[in-house]
Amino acid sequence: MDNPNPNLGLWRTKSDQLAETLTATMKAGEASTGGDSGGGGSSGGTLSRKSSRQTVLASPGRGGKNTHIRKTRSAQMKFELDEVGSGAALSRASSASLGFSFSFTGFTMPPDETTDSRPFSDDDIPEDIEAGTRKKFQTEPTLPIYLKFTEVTYKVVIKGLTSTVEKDILNGISGAVNPGEVLALMGPSGSGKTTLLSLLGGRLADPVPGGSITYNDQPYSKLLKSKIGFVTQDDVLFPHLTVKETLTYAALLRLPKRLTKQEKEKRAQDVIRELGLERCQDTMIGGSFVRGVSGGERKRVCIGNEIIINPSLLFLDEPTSGLDSTTALRIIELLQDIAETEKTVVTTIHQPSSRLFHKFDKLILLGKGSLLYFGKASEALVYFSSIGCSPLIAMNPAEFLLDLANGNMNEVSVPSELEDRVQLGNSERETKSGKHTPAVVHDYLVEAYETRVAEETKKQLMIRASPDEDIKSGVGSMKREWGASWREQYSILFWRGLKERQHDYFSWLRITQVLVTAVILGLLWWQSAVHSPKELDNQAGLLFFIAVFWAFFPVFTAIFTFPQERAMLNKERAADMYRLSAYFMARTTSDLPLDLFLPMLFLLVVYFMAGLRQTAESFFLTMVIVFLCIVAAQGLGLAIGATLTDLKRATTLASVTVMAFMLAGGYFVKNVPIFISWLRYLSFNYHTYRLLLKVQYETISPVIDGIKLDSGMKEATALATMVFGYRLLAYISLRRMKIH
Numbered sequence: 001m002d003n004p005n006p007n008l009g010l011w012r013t014k015s016d017q018l019a020e021t022l023t024a025t026m027k028a029g030e031a032s033t034g035g036d037s038g039g040g041g042s043s044g045g046t047l048s049r050k051s052s053r054q055t056v057l058a059s060p061g062r063g064g065k066n067t068h069i070r071k072t073r074s075a076q077m078k079f080e081l082d083e084v085g086s087g088a089a090l091s092r093a094s095s096a097s098l099g100f101s102f103s104f105t106g107f108t109m110p111p112d113e114t115t116d117s118r119p120f121s122d123d124d125i126p127e128d129i130e131a132g133t134r135k136k137f138q139t140e141p142t143l144p145i146y147l148k149f150t151e152v153t154y155k156v157v158i159k160g161l162t163s164t165v166e167k168d169i170l171n172g173i174s175g176a177v178n179p180g181e182v183l184a185l186m187g188p189s190g191s192g193k194t195t196l197l198s199l200l201g202g203r204l205a206d207p208v209p210g211g212s213i214t215y216n217d218q219p220y221s222k223l224l225k226s227k228i229g230f231v232t233q234d235d236v237l238f239p240h241l242t243v244k245e246t247l248t249y250a251a252l253l254r255l256p257k258r259l260t261k262q263e264k265e266k267r268a269q270d271v272i273r274e275l276g277l278e279r280c281q282d283t284m285i286g287g288s289f290v291r292g293v294s295g296g297e298r299k300r301v302c303i304g305n306e307i308i309i310n311p312s313l314l315f316l317d318e319p320t321s322g323l324d325s326t327t328a329l330r331i332i333e334l335l336q337d338i339a340e341t342e343k344t345v346v347t348t349i350h351q352p353s354s355r356l357f358h359k360f361d362k363l364i365l366l367g368k369g370s371l372l373y374f375g376k377a378s379e380a381l382v383y384f385s386s387i388g389c390s391p392l393i394a395m396n397p398a399e400f401l402l403d404l405a406n407g408n409m410n411e412v413s414v415p416s417e418l419e420d421r422v423q424l425g426n427s428e429r430e431t432k433s434g435k436h437t438p439a440v441v442h443d444y445l446v447e448a449y450e451t452r453v454a455e456e457t458k459k460q461l462m463i464r465a466s467p468d469e470d471i472k473s474g475v476g477s478m479k480r481e482w483g484a485s486w487r488e489q490y491s492i493l494f495w496r497g498l499k500e501r502q503h504d505y506f507s508w509l510r511i512t513q514v515l516v517t518a519v520i521l522g523l524l525w526w527q528s529a530v531h532s533p534k535e536l537d538n539q540a541g542l543l544f545f546i547a548v549f550w551a552f553f554p555v556f557t558a559i560f561t562f563p564q565e566r567a568m569l570n571k572e573r574a575a576d577m578y579r580l581s582a583y584f585m586a587r588t589t590s591d592l593p594l595d596l597f598l599p600m601l602f603l604l605v606v607y608f609m610a611g612l613r614q615t616a617e618s619f620f621l622t623m624v625i626v627f628l629c630i631v632a633a634q635g636l637g638l639a640i641g642a643t644l645t646d647l648k649r650a651t652t653l654a655s656v657t658v659m660a661f662m663l664a665g666g667y668f669v670k671n672v673p674i675f676i677s678w679l680r681y682l683s684f685n686y687h688t689y690r691l692l693l694k695v696q697y698e699t700i701s702p703v704i705d706g707i708k709l710d711s712g713m714k715e716a717t718a719l720a721t722m723v724f725g726y727r728l729l730a731y732i733s734l735r736r737m738k739i740h
């Protein structure tokens with residue numbers, strides 16, 4: 001690939017040196033395999049150094065060179081690196097608790113969790129792909145980032161009931177990837193691909209990994225967040241936003257402040273066009289309960305969400321899983337286009353077709369957390385053939401490599417050293433029915449890589465020249481810059497929240513629920529009078545019910561707010577999209593219109609049917625008290641939801657709390673023992689009930705039920721303190737939440 005950036009001249013030269021040394025190391029150690037990859041030459045699988053004729057499998061690369069096998073003298077064998085380089089899960093649900101039902105909406109489920117498990121296919125794949133006239137993806141130049149990682153190790157501590165064990169996830173993985181290249185991480189399920197990708201993308205810091213990961217020779221810093229795009233395996237998107245809305249909000253929040261709103265919107269439109277999403281731009285994303293765009297389109301929206309910021313480094317976790325081969329090809333070609341504009345692309349991939357495999361520049365093959373191969377993808381087969389493992393039948397190279405990584409040697413030539421081990425060892429670990437076990441194959445491959453290539457690769461990575469000083473200082477001198485001011489972030493998030501939940505606001509189910517409850521209450525207390533203490537006591541029961549109903553209802557609705565958005569919040573905070581305070585304010589205020597509309601409807605029905613005090617002042621004061629109670633109760637729900645990640649635990653705690661608050665509310669128990677009397681001061685039911693009594697009966701009697709009917713300032717202040725206090729607690733809990 002041509003190097004469009006003259007600053008990278010030295011860099012490239014050193015890159016070549018690395019490739020050459022790697023190749024030379026492989027050549028020197030290569031055994032004579034006696035032929036091409038499908039030729040069935042076995043033998044020669046020893047780790048001794050031999051000089052012989054080489055088998056080279058040339059990749060078509062980006063330039064569209066044909067795949068073919070050619071033989072060449074080792075002395076003539078020279079690899080041109082640049083040449084090759086051109087080549088919520090929570091969903092809408094209903095929860096019934098204490099007799100009330102609450103509905104909420106969550107995120108798009110990952111494809112494998114949706115009902116339809118067949119591979120997703122895009123029926124609108126542009127014809128240019130099939131015609132081979134695909135338009136290239138164009139982005140502006142950004143700071144090129146050279147990613148290097150040496151001896152990366154990662155362990156987790158797994159706590160059991162009786163014991164604690166340490167599990168090694170990654171064992172000393174080294175490699176590097178240049179701007180302009182696509183590095184593929186391959187390996188069987190559970191081999192550590194996602195863990196390595198997350199470590200490289202700065203998304204996994206707990207526990208601290210071993211080894212070193214550098215970006216232009218600088219360690220990871222939060223400032224890099226704006227230069228990194230990270231597409232997760234699960235598609236975390238708002239199901240009720242359209243494709244265009246999703247990408248436009250991402251552009252408004254993530255693109256630098258210096259761009260105008262129009263420029264940001266245009267960028268979103270450009271990404272829609274580049275990703276071929278025009279036809280579905282006005283379609284909702286959809287989820288488990290809402291039909292939306294196809295799986296391939298959804299994946300492209302996720303990619304769009306990240307490339308919209310034009311990142312220098314793009315990480316993708318299995319971007320093609322669940323997609324048909326044409327859609328998968330389109331996505332990998334898109335990654336190539338992105339890489340060609342001097343971006344560094346790293347992707348995990350499960351089982352690529354051979355067409356896809358040849359599109360990668362570099363490859364890391366992992367097996368049980370160990371490195372089995374790092375180098376050019378086009379040379380992977382050469383390397384494995386050099387250690388005596390060649391496919392005996394024509395097969396997809398990716399399939400062959402995954403078989404090896406899984407320890408499956410069927411249809412693969414067996415290196416003589418492995419044969420010897422099996423014959424000599426003959427232990428259960430080494431053989432099973434006369435065949436080598438996957439464990440022994442794995443050990444052989446790890447050992448082979450370590451003895452032949454690993455040391456040399458590490459050395460080269462160590463002595464590799466630093467990138468140009470300008471580029472190096474580019475990472476060091478970056479500043480953390482928000483895409484929008486606090487006010488803009490608040491406003492964007494507020495409107496996004498309204499759009500996403502607008503269907504909830506006009507949910508006939510909720511409106512009917514409130515109306516039916518109101519009508520039943522109105523009928524039960526139909527035109528109730530307060531001429532006697534008994535009648536007054538009877539009506540006070542209604543007031544207490546109102547205080548309880550409008551406390552329980554908001555607590556159990558608000559409790560789902562943050563657990564439901566946790567995945568999205570994690571993803572967006574990891575990308576530094578906005579300040580947590582702006583999100584928190586927007587999220588808590590965008591629900592207020594609905595929270596205030598429903599009680600208004602409720603009171604209009606109950607108040608007049610039950611014949612409560614017929615003055616405008618008392619009606620509006622009753623409404624203000626109910627609003628205050630709702631907002632205070634919501635605060636408690638938000639605080640519980642933000643503090644406890646587990647919804648079961650959160651709802652259990654909320655049930656106990658609201659029950660205690662209700663009992664301490666002053667209606668059921670009049671003479672509370674002194675040692676527990678403090679509980680009522682924490683109860684919003686208590687304060688609301690007292691305020692409602694004061695508004696209704698202040699003209700009838702100065703004292704009712706032992707309650708002095710004064711101005712109610714104390715109760716109003718207590719409720720206002722709860723409104724802010726619980727919210728502050730929720731905010732602090734969110735701040736402390738770890739970003740994964």
Ligand SMILES: Nc1ncnc2c1ncn2[C@@H]1O[C@H](COP(=O)(O)OP(=O)(O)OP(=O)(O)O)[C@@H](O)[C@H]1O
Nearest residue numbers: 156158167169187188189190191192193194195196
């Ligand atoms: N925090 C953790 N606690 C316990 N085990 C973990 C943890 N993180 C990863 N693992 C384990 O580490 C191994 C590698 O996980 P990882 O997700 O990186 O694999 P993978 O290659 O991406 O798999 P797949 O292709 O199935 O997504 C798995 O066995 C996984 O169970």
